[in-house]
Amino acid sequence: MLRRFTAFSAWSIYTIIVALYVFSLWALFEHRADETFWSVGEALQILKQSLWQALLSAFFSTILGVFLARSFFYLNFKGKGLLYKLISFAWALPSLVVIFAIIGVWGNSGWVMQLLTFLDIPATFNLYGLQGILLAHLFFNIPLATKYCLDALHLIPSSQHQLAAQLNLQGWRYVQIVELPMLKKVLPYTFMNIFLICFTSFPIVLMLGGGPKYSTLEVAIYQAVTFEFDFAKAVMLIMTQILVGVILQITMDILTKFAFSQGKNTAIPVDHIWKPQAKGVNKWLLQGIMMLMGMMILIPIANVIWTGISVSHFFTRLTNPLLWEATRFSLLISAIAAVTVIVIAYLIALEAKNLAYQKHKITHSFLAGVATYPLIMPVFMLAVGLFLLLIDTPLSTWQLLCLVGICNGLMLLPYIYRLLFTAVWEAFITHDKLARELGITGFRRWWIVEKNYLIRPLRNAFALAMSASLGSFTVIAFFGSPDFSTLPYLLYQQLGSYRMDDAAVTALMLMLLAFLPFLIIEQREQNR
Secondary structure (H helix, E strand, C coil): HHEEEEHHHHHHHHHHHHHHHHHHHHHHHHCCCCCCCCHHHHHHHHHHHHHHHHHHHHHHHHHHHHHHHHHHHHHEEEEHHHHHHHHHHHHHCCHHHHHHHHHHHHHHHHHHHHHHHHHCCCCCCCCCHHHHHHHHHHHHHHHHHHHHHHHHHCCHHHHHHHHHHHHHCCHHHHHHHHHHHHHHHHHHHHHHHHHHHCCCCCCHHHHHCCCCHHHCCCHHHHHHHHHHCCCCHHHHHHHHHHHHHHHCCCHHHHHHHHHHHHHHHCCCCCCCCCCCCCCCHHHHHHHHHHHHHHHHHHHHHHHHHHHHHCCCCHHHHHHHHHHHHHHHHHHHHHHHHHHHHHHHHHHHHHHHHHHCCCCCHHHHHHHHHHHHHHHHHHHHHHHHHHHHHCCCCCCCCCHHHHHHHHHHHHHHHHHHHHHHHHHHHHHHHHHHHHHHHCCCCHHHHHHHHHHHHHHHHHHHHHHHHHHHHHHHCCCEEEEEEEEEECHHHHHHHHHHHCCCCHHHHHHHHHHHHHHHHHHHHHHHHHCC
16 A cells, blocks of 8 residues: 555656646747747857856866865864864855855955955956856855865775875875875766856856856846747757756766765775875965965855944844845745655655666666756746746735745755665665564554664755755746745845845845754754
8 A cells, every 4th residue: 555655656746747847848839939030059159158167167166176175184273173064064055145255255345355455456356257157156166076075085095095105105196196096086076066066057147147248058048038038049048958958967977876886896994094194395285275265265254244244224124024024935935845855855765766676777767867857957947937837827925935945846856866765775775674574564664664764864855955945046036026035036136236235134144044954954963
């Protein structure tokens, strides 16, 4: 009975998700004007710019991430763990908060320009354009690259460090012989992961791109729909992004399998890792890198906090009814998104686990593949399609909350599914035979056997979904209005109308709310 219910639920969800994408694409074709000119050259130019900025962002983020990871690995000092956590938190910041932070440091009235003016140093730096996009992407993705590379460095056995020390290997020779064999297993995966994030970047390019020259496909789709009402152009751009997305996702899957299959074949050291102490010039270089990278990431965060609390009439702005209404809507949407994506991912994982155990490879691939659709199909196709389908239908506030929340949840499906499927599969293969021999089935099996494996991933998945959805701007960009606004949408309006003091308070509120789920996880991990 439970097995049939699991299968029915999983395939029903699969059908609904596919139907949503099909109806969304159909709505775009229905609104396409036949007389609209389809400029393939324009699409190729946008694709070229998307690939170029993503390539540069991924390259520099990966390289700088390697340098910062080496600094954390070889240097020992008080507060090292706290510094690493603060830098890692930067990756959890909503995109619009990052934009506000970057403008506050690198903008025309930012800290850097004020310092240069004080020192009477001429400066002609223009934040808007490729340089602004790169700065924001580096802020986001250096912590991610650092995490992957630091995990790889911790996999190097102590014996290799000791042997290299006995042979007096130093400098590049040490990196080449000891570190590089482990790093090269994760660097392609790290690069491709960051490349995909930057390729589909929307708010950063929209706000810091400085015009159509550095537009991405998603920004071009948004502009084609909201400003030009050119749905034929939007369809062409969406189909282009789907095609490129399929190619990039296949590449990503290959690199993922390579990285993690190599990791499984490497014994993780269980003893304390012995590593040489950084000395002399090498120590100074590592300290300099950590200081520069730390300042690059922590100063913008500090700027958001300081700017938010130092604005004039802080408490008046903090008690603004629009701010608290946007906060309430953001929390409700995030809760809906978190519950939606966890239920969908968990039900699909349960059936996918059964299919994988029974070696139904084709059926398993079809069902599990639905979790990758949000990576291949641009979320704008879903958002724009639903927007057009419902454009003449009056929606209540609760209907809008559910609509935006469900769309935000679907965007997170690839990440939450991977997190939950691993736990579901591990619990199944570890205790399935014993549970069947003891006749433990249904909810009793979940409570006795699987609960301990799933509680922690479910809690982490909920926190991740809540935090990510709080800062999501893509879907609300179409459905937002003065009467229905979330914190990212309100911040976007305030930045667009140059109400920087109001934006400072909104950015501070959004940052604190996005951090809260991760702080709760961290506290629970320490209490374990």
